Amino acid sequence: MPERGMLIVLSGPSGVGKGTVRQAMMNSGFRDFKYSVSMTTRKMRPGEVDGVDYYFRTKEQFEEEIANGQMLEYAQYVGNYYGTPLRYVNETLDQGRDVLLEIEVNGAMQVRAKCPDAAFIFLTPPDLDELKHRLEGRGTDDQATIERRVAKAVGELKMMSNYDYAVVNDKVELAVERIESIIKSEHLRVQRVLDHYTEMLTHAK
Amino acid sequence: MPERGMLIVLSGPSGVGKGTVRQAMMNSGFRDFKYSVSMTTRKMRPGEVDGVDYYFRTKEQFEEEIANGQMLEYAQYVGNYYGTPLRYVNETLDQGRDVLLEIEVNGAMQVRAKCPDAAFIFLTPPDLDELKHRLEGRGTDDQATIERRVAKAVGELKMMSNYDYAVVNDKVELAVERIESIIKSEHLRVQRVLDHYTEMLTHAK
Numbered sequence: 041m042p043e044r045g046m047l048i049v050l051s052g053p054s055g056v057g058k059g060t061v062r063q064a065m066m067n068s069g070f071r072d073f074k075y076s077v078s079m080t081t082r083k084m085r086p087g088e089v090d091g092v093d094y095y096f097r098t099k100e101q102f103e104e105e106i107a108n109g110q111m112l113e114y115a116q117y118v119g120n121y122y123g124t125p126l127r128y129v130n131e132t133l134d135q136g137r138d139v140l141l142e143i144e145v146n147g148a149m150q151v152r153a154k155c156p157d158a159a160f161i162f163l164t165p166p167d168l169d170e171l172k173h174r175l176e177g178r179g180t181d182d183q184a185t186i187e188r189r190v191a192k193a194v195g196e197l198k199m200m201s202n203y204d205y206a207v208v209n210d211k212v213e214l215a216v217e218r219i220e221s222i223i224k225s226e227h228l229r230v231q232r233v234l235d236h237y238t239e240m241l242t243h244a245k
Numbered sequence: 246m247p248e249r250g251m252l253i254v255l256s257g258p259s260g261v262g263k264g265t266v267r268q269a270m271m272n273s274g275f276r277d278f279k280y281s282v283s284m285t286t287r288k289m290r291p292g293e294v295d296g297v298d299y300y301f302r303t304k305e306q307f308e309e310e311i312a313n314g315q316m317l318e319y320a321q322y323v324g325n326y327y328g329t330p331l332r333y334v335n336e337t338l339d340q341g342r343d344v345l346l347e348i349e350v351n352g353a354m355q356v357r358a359k360c361p362d363a364a365f366i367f368l369t370p371p372d373l374d375e376l377k378h379r380l381e382g383r384g385t386d387d388q389a390t391i392e393r394r395v396a397k398a399v400g401e402l403k404m405m406s407n408y409d410y411a412v413v414n415d416k417v418e419l420a421v422e423r424i425e426s427i428i429k430s431e432h433l434r435v436q437r438v439l440d441h442y443t444e445m446l447t448h449a450k
Binding site for chain 1 (some may be wrong): 398402408410412423426427433435443
């Protein structure tokens with residue numbers, strides 16, 4: 041039986057560029073993972089393909105999946121459901137392949153509760169880093185601007201604290217490199233490796 | 246004040262090639278860390294330079310450093326002391342630079358007790374991986390050989406369980422790449438980043 045794959049959860053505040061970073065990861069040379077296509081009840085847009093961009097389903101179909109416990113996570117936005125079908129994730133992990141989810145923060149917290157050993161990556165807007173430089177430089181912003189930025193940053197830090205890693209999306213290719221380092225490094229964590237070796241040695245006796 | 250650097254501890258069983266991997270890291274393009282030169286009471290060998298290969302000290306000098314609490318970790322091997330002076334490590338971390346220690350497993354456990362937020366990397370011999378392939382292949386070794394290998398592997402796994410990461414030293418350049426991923430990735434861990442941002446925002450108010 042192959043070593044079980046790793047679940048990688050890419051999330052972050054809306055508008056941070058999760059989709060762009062995920063696409064860039066899928067087009068990169070690294071590409072050592074499977075992307076879990078989300079399910080939605082929103083209408084298909086021109087150019088979108090069922091099963092590639094989303095699994096497009098009716099509200100009734102989606103609610104049946106929920107009722108049958110077939111959704112790893114789901115949420116409603118602007119009257120439509122979005123979520124991750126459980127089956128593809130489990131089957132792919134069982135085949136020893138890593139699975140990437142690109143989901144909203146609400147959904148990420150549902151996954152955290154069910155799969156605590158997944159790697160949780162929070163994509164942050166460059167605001168936080170910019171804010172840091174501005175605060176360090178001083179005198180370049182008025183007090184009201186600084187206070188507004190600080191309040192926004194505090195909210196983002198509160199979300200971030202539920203994740204394992206924080207990746208600044210300053211440039212897409214840099215964000216992708218950082219995420220690749222995280223994936224490689226997470227595979228070397230003793231807590232992941234040890235179980236595998238221990239099981240191997242137990243079977244050897 | 247710059248963000249405090251990260252302490253990276255490279256360790257593993259004797260003979261695994263820690264020194265070779267460390268040298269390769271220092272010669273690599275990455276080199277984004279300072280190496281902490283160890284202190285020893287053993288005699289200088291031809292070609293060695295004081296302050297580069299080791300700080301060469303007398304037994305009395307070394308014991309005075311211990312008595313003054315100036316050693317981060319130390320141990321005796323074959324009648325000589327080996328250890329890490331605390332001052333260089335602290336000063337370099339305070340300057341915001343990462344510090345690499347390459348030390349024995351005994352010393353690594355002393356550092357673990359004092360600096361729990363360091364990144365602990367266990368370099369493993371390829372035996373473990375070879376063992377895995379042999380066990381999976383079956384029938385290629387006799388029972389006694391397998392049992393001896395399994396006993397050795399169990400001992401190594403017990404040591405490994407005290408570390409954060411396990412890196413197989415199959416090829417030096419691959420081991421170096423893996424360690425570089427770990428260092429990059431550890432800098433993105435929320436627990437490291439969050440403190441820094443929280444402090445920044447607290448000061449901004």
